Amino acid sequence: MGFADDHLVPLVDEGLGNSAYLLDLGDGRALAMDASRDLRALHAAAERRGLHVAFAADTHLHADFLSGAVQLGHDAGATVLASAAGRRAFAHRGLADGDEVDLGGLTLRALATPGHTDEHLSFLLLDGSRELGVFTGGSLIVGSAARTDLLGADRTEELARAQYRSLKRLTALPDETAVWPTHGAGSFCSAPPGTERTTTIGAQKQTNALLGAPDEDTFASRLTASLGTYPAYFDRLAEINRRGPAVLTADPLLPALSPQQVRALTAEGGHVVDVRPAADYAAGHIPGSLSIPLRDQFATWLGWLLPDTAPLAFVTGEDQDPSEIVRQAYKIGYERLAGRLAGGMSAWLADGNRRTTTAFVTADRAAGRPYVDVRQESEFAAGHVPDAVHLELGGLPAAAADAPHGPVVACGHGERAMTAASLLERAGHTDVAVLDGGPADYAAHHGLRLVKGTENTRS
Template sequence: MDLLSFRTPGLGDQTYLFVHEGRGILVDPQRDIERFLAAAAERDVELRFVLETHLHNDYVSGGEQAALRTGAELVLPAAAAVAYRHTPAFHLEDIKADGLVLRPIHTPGHTPEHTSYLVLVDEEPVAVFSGGSLLVASAGRPDLLGTARARTLARLQYGSLHRLAGLPRDVALYPTHGEGSFCTATGAGRFVSTIGDEVDTNPLLAAGDVEEFADRLLAAPMPIPAFYQYMGPANTLGVPPMPPLAAPDLTVADLADQPEGTQVLDIRPRAVQARGLLPGSVGVELGDDFGSWAGWLLPYQAPIVLVAESSQDVIEAVTQLAQIGIDTVRGVIRDLDGAATATFGLLDLAAFRLRLADPTVQVLDVRMPHERDTVRLPGAVERFLPDLVTHGVPTDLDPERPVLIACGSGRRAAVAATLLARDGYQSAILTGAGIAELAATRS
């Protein structure tokens, strides 16, 4: 028996390949299935099952395509009622094959149809794939389908967690969601655990009753990325194979020939963006969470032209976008060719503090609400980064005066600076540090 895990850091998710006697079970695969199939082929593993724990809200699935490619049996919760061929998993109705038993356990809460899978080898329970139900030190959030259903789903999650907590203590726990995922209700830590460890340490299992549990789960909801609304419908109807990952080279002049609504997405490092970016572009430097931020900030499925440095991995950028169903990259510009550009400033902690003493400057805090509740920057205008797109630049900010922008590290501040540049603001960002460090040096 062996287990391989594949983490997608930017989405905070984990895919698993469970192997027993040369046969494999693939659990909650992301759309870019080549990495999973390659790992199975390297180990001469026959993929026997592909399991989905729920209709994912944070990425489009590769489950159907993995099953079609390999001939594996695709298993989904019966209540998911997807539009493509699959084996429906019913609560406690075992699926048996090759000495393995898969025991579906209906665990609603994160979504109504959510199902965990207990794996039994030689009739002994060894592992449970809990998807977005019981997580390490946390649980899957119940509010992604709307506030009207959130408390009902939270109550269901209470029962689901306790159902899983009743499994033998030495059963290994393999959740899909973990640290970095917007699908967790609280800050999940490690990705894997055991039932016994969670019974002993998971704070949500210590809630006194179902209403206290629901209160805790809903007390401080995280924002929901804008692209999440498109993931469930895509996973219900079926997801096509990955698009071509190569992006043709374009020039600045080629932008005139692009379709109406084309978005220019600058993936270069913030230090390069600051020296000059194409007017109207959105800058999201390439990193683990690039796809999530791009999907949150740009109109979903709008045509995209990337701006990249010559050495940057554009395939990684296209892959992250495709993981959330965005297949609209039309090409990449690697040379701005002397085009007119907008700029913004970069300030380290000491320089940012000095600028704060200037009475003409304005300050913008683009962190999440729960971050601001922990430490605030006095006098700052507060607007979470995506709200600059949905609600516009706050009217409190005077376009005739410089704006200093800060967040937790400089990454989101740099994105905000590119958004403000579109409206003609002159800004500078705190980079290499965040508001917590700034507050500590001012005390």
């Protein structure tokens, strides 16, 4: 059993693809690293171990979630540790390259590792002179390095080159040094697929293709070529994190709304989000509502597809927890939550309102329809149905006119496809069907071979 097993608790957010860490300092105190505003898992881990959070550190100004550091400072009196170059507008201890923090027996040393952001720090954990591990945030991650285009296309290559130099610095650490990244598989900050979320310097030197680049030019070219799209809310959160998210003094609630209040909200420019499973939405939903099933990825698609400036009402199922909606929305800065429809769709229909249905079909019932694939480009390239029309879900609001008439919309299983169908219906499309399954199911039933790359010709 090693140091990490004894003292370090990874806290994985499967939806956003990130890891926070709770470090047991051995004296009843703890360090929280890159904690999000949704602190439930961190508080539970600290309570289990009888720990008080004395320090809350952030490796960078996060774009994909609101930091929980300010809240920990308020609730627990934690000292917030962050880069001085980030110009944060709240109480914190600003650190520069080489600065050290005495954690009481252990030492945290700041290492300037720009690339993902300008002010990015990695934090090297030391026991005396021995390097135990390094919190690499959005610098070195398992199998890759974090994206460098969040500050604009005009700076992407410059930051990629900075990332190269930062990774060179990190890989100069001893091979046995543990690597504890923030971004992991599922993160739109550029982590490749995989199950491993922590690693070592030595393992990455052997397996990370980016680290095998022979020079800075090749590294920058490889990294920038791998960058896909990312959620729209990423462009807003770094500045909110710089100013400091608002402190929550009570658990936010989701009030009950009558059908009349929901109708009034939409008439005034608000949005209705239906969080029920895809099959329930298909069977009957409020016309014009957006389907975003309540699951780990809920926050990502809420923040990608809807503005944070309009009030939101939610349609839930009987067994769904409204507090989960609130926590996921708040961690990406969505706070204009008007409430949820009391009584759900039954109340809506009992009030004399209309509902709409969407065909949710298996592969045998999808024949003859144009096939629209709404997965990410990397997923599409890994294998898609011949002649499929590729329209990424995140870009669909602007590309709805490009969708063919009467399509079957598909993703990997059906959840994102139902979201896409709801967007197409909002844009005026009729006769939209959703595939209950993925491309492999469709291809197997119709005797097709999946096509790799971006080629769309039947093979």
